[in-house]
Amino acid sequence: MKYIKTILFVGILISVFLTGCGDSSGSASCSGTQAQGWSGFVKYKQVLCFGSMEGRVIAIDPVARSENKTYPAANEWSYLIKTSVPGSACGAMCSPSSGTSQGIYDTPAVTGGLVYVGTYNGKIYAINADRGVVRWIFPRESYETVGSIIADIVTDGQNLYFVSSNRKIYSIDAATGDFRWEHETEGKIWVAPAIDNGVLYAGNYAGEVLALDADTGKTLWSIKVPSAVSSSLTVFKNSLYFGTFDRNLYSIDKNSGREIWKFTGGNWFWAKPIVDNGRIYAACLDHKVYSLDASTGKELWQFETAGPVIAPIALTDSYVLAVCDKGILYKIKAENGTLEKEMPIGFTVMSPPYTDGDMVYIYARDHNVYAVDTATGTIKWKFSSFLK
Amino acid sequence: MVDIWNLIILDPMLNGLIALSEYCFHNFGLAIILLTVVIRLILMPLTIRQTQSTKAMQSLQPKIQEIQKKYARDQKRLQQELMQVYKEAGINPLGCMWPMLIQLPIWIALYQSIMQALAATPENLLALSQHLYNWEIVGRAIPLNEDFLGLKLSQPDNTLILAILVGFTMWVQQKMVTPPSTDPRQQQMSSMTTLMMPMMFAFFTLSFPSGLALYWVVSNIIGIIIQYFVGGGWGYLSFAFLKPQPQPANVQKTEQSTKRLKEGSEKKKD
Numbered sequence: 001m002k003y004i005k006t007i008l009f010v011g012i013l014i015s016v017f018l019t020g021c022g023d024s025s026g027s028a029s030c031s032g033t034q035a036q037g038w039s040g041f042v043k044y045k046q047v048l049c050f051g052s053m054e055g056r057v058i059a060i061d062p063v064a065r066s067e068n069k070t071y072p073a074a075n076e077w078s079y080l081i082k083t084s085v086p087g088s089a090c091g092a093m094c095s096p097s098s099g100t101s102q103g104i105y106d107t108p109a110v111t112g113g114l115v116y117v118g119t120y121n122g123k124i125y126a127i128n129a130d131r132g133v134v135r136w137i138f139p140r141e142s143y144e145t146v147g148s149i150i151a152d153i154v155t156d157g158q159n160l161y162f163v164s165s166n167r168k169i170y171s172i173d174a175a176t177g178d179f180r181w182e183h184e185t186e187g188k189i190w191v192a193p194a195i196d197n198g199v200l201y202a203g204n205y206a207g208e209v210l211a212l213d214a215d216t217g218k219t220l221w222s223i224k225v226p227s228a229v230s231s232s233l234t235v236f237k238n239s240l241y242f243g244t245f246d247r248n249l250y251s252i253d254k255n256s257g258r259e260i261w262k263f264t265g266g267n268w269f270w271a272k273p274i275v276d277n278g279r280i281y282a283a284c285l286d287h288k289v290y291s292l293d294a295s296t297g298k299e300l301w302q303f304e305t306a307g308p309v310i311a312p313i314a315l316t317d318s319y320v321l322a323v324c325d326k327g328i329l330y331k332i333k334a335e336n337g338t339l340e341k342e343m344p345i346g347f348t349v350m351s352p353p354y355t356d357g358d359m360v361y362i363y364a365r366d367h368n369v370y371a372v373d374t375a376t377g378t379i380k381w382k383f384s385s386f387l388k
Numbered sequence: 389m390v391d392i393w394n395l396i397i398l399d400p401m402l403n404g405l406i407a408l409s410e411y412c413f414h415n416f417g418l419a420i421i422l423l424t425v426v427i428r429l430i431l432m433p434l435t436i437r438q439t440q441s442t443k444a445m446q447s448l449q450p451k452i453q454e455i456q457k458k459y460a461r462d463q464k465r466l467q468q469e470l471m472q473v474y475k476e477a478g479i480n481p482l483g484c485m486w487p488m489l490i491q492l493p494i495w496i497a498l499y500q501s502i503m504q505a506l507a508a509t510p511e512n513l514l515a516l517s518q519h520l521y522n523w524e525i526v527g528r529a530i531p532l533n534e535d536f537l538g539l540k541l542s543q544p545d546n547t548l549i550l551a552i553l554v555g556f557t558m559w560v561q562q563k564m565v566t567p568p569s570t571d572p573r574q575q576q577m578s579s580m581t582t583l584m585m586p587m588m589f590a591f592f593t594l595s596f597p598s599g600l601a602l603y604w605v606v607s608n609i610i611g612i613i614i615q616y617f618v619g620g621g622w623g624y625l626s627f628a629f630l631k632p633q634p635q636p637a638n639v640q641k642t643e644q645s646t647k648r649l650k651e652g653s654e655k656k657k658d
Contacts, residue, residue: 035509036511150510188531205531246524246527246528247522267517310514
């Protein structure tokens with residue numbers, strides 16, 4: 001009897017832990033602290049830079065990749081960001097483990113020949129975009145961090161603006177990494193700010209939307225929306241656009257914060273809305289892409305996909321490119337939302353796609369970068385981010 | 389299978405937990421405590437039945453051990469005699485397991501709900517979106533406020549306090565129900581189990597989100613309270629300190645509860 005009870009107890013224990021570890025996306029760990037990242041691309045000269053799920057900043061030359069040259073070819077480089085993650089392996093009793101790396105969420109920014117990347121352990125790295133060597137790190141002291149950086153860094157060419165999980169908005173000098181100002185808000189910030197005409201707009205998980213003077217960090221105005229801000233912010237003409245966790249997409253006056261309109265979807269608007277030619281294109285986790293009139297919020301069309309659209313959509317001349325988490329890339333006519341082409345990637349995509357002419361570059365969850373020719377619908381080449 | 393599990397058990401509990409946090413002043417720590425208490429109260433009849441069945445089984449242990457010694461070489465006869473003893477006492481030998489098995493899916497769902505709701509990483513938060521109902525209150529509550537009594541509920545506890553609490557409460561709970569044995573081998577094995585499990589969970593606490601550890605502590609404390617009132621005091625825990633005779637003092641009570649169970653089963657037969 002005692003043996004049966006012991007076996008049953010151990011069985012229960014194992015089943016509890018097995019069922020609690022992981023989710024359908026396979027990204028969650030037992031401790032719930034595994035972070036893989038979903039960085040997109042930025043172009044510098046002829047190379048594309050992105051943050052990998054293995055914690056590297058990688059520069060790839062699409063021409064060299066299409067010729068299947070050995071990596072790294074000329075102009076190509078990679079830089080491994082080693083982080084100290086206290087307690088990642090065995091909790092608070094463990095001393096920080098050095099030499100580990102974590103996935104990067106932030107799509108790099110480029111200005112003045114430097115690539116800027118924010119990391120999950122709360123550092124900003126400025127890397128020489130030609131050679132892949134570090135110019136400076138913020139904060140400078142190795143033990144100092146600013147809280148996990150999930151959202152993209154924005155720049156006005158002179159300064160960097162970034163937000164952190166520690167509820168703060170920061171501004172630092174782009175050339176030197178010198179601290180300029182910080183602004184504390186009421187909630188964690190996982191969505192990217194937007195800068196326009198000397199004003200920095202940011203939203204947080206306490207439902208605050210703020211407009212700050214980009215020079216001083218002083219509040220120009222702030223409002224509270226009923227739910228936390230779920231998407232990065234977009235500025236277009238006099239409006240600010242963003243999604244919230246109560247399934248709404250908002251348009252507010254960028255000068256006062258006054259609500260202009262809101263549109264309700266079937267789930268969260270997680271990806272940054274894109275504005276073009278008086279229209280908003282918004283990807284939603286309800287398996288749809290919406291096109292709305294930017295000034296009125298009136299729905300122009302909607303397009304249904306096979307799964308939630310996590311990654312922001314990309315635009316080409318007259319097409320909308322959306323990729324759903326089932327790994328299918330859709331080429332949709334921007335005018336009326338009809339499907340032009342459907343291209344299977346085969347793996348979940350969370351990272352923003354990058355378009356260059358007919359080519360679109362996608363970093364999928366199988367750790368490969370796919371170069372897809374949207375004219376023919378074929379994958380031209382792929383590149384694994386697992387580097388030695 | 390996973391979809392059915394999510395639809396029927398996980399999603400209702402997850403959304404309920406998140407909505408509850410909004411009613412608890414946007415405090416997820418309070419919501420965890422409240423939901424754990426509510427679920428334990430709902431499952432109380434099953435817990436009591438399980439405790440009583442376990443006690444009844446334990447009261448038969450001296451007799452079972454005697455039979456085991458007597459018929460050690462005749463397995464067939466041993467089984468027959470054991471079944472006879474269970475029959476006479478009106479006990480189903482698996483009776484203490486059914487309530488445990490019925491409770492199991494609920495515990496797993498509660499555990500998963502806490503893990504998913506805490507959404508420690510951006511990927512976890514995204515995964516959460518596919519489980520949420522279109523309730524206004526849920527939309528307002530997400531993402532949850534993870535601050536509670538100086539803890540970050542989605543992060544492991546930096547101090548050892550929670551780990552000690554988890555380990556200690558689990559040890560107390562186990563000690564209350566684990567009878568001392570006259571057989572040194574069995575005694576050693578049960579001592580190991582009583583010690584190993586709390587140590588394992590204390591170790592898990594150092595790596596798991598503190599919201600989950602909070603649930604373990606609350607669940608253990610409620611378990612101790614139920615055990616105290618149903619099982620009659622501190623049970624075998626007091627024996628661990630007082631070093632008494634192998635026969636526990638509350639055996640009489642247990643025998644009474646065995647009798648009650650027997651009467652109950654006879655009434656059911658009628």
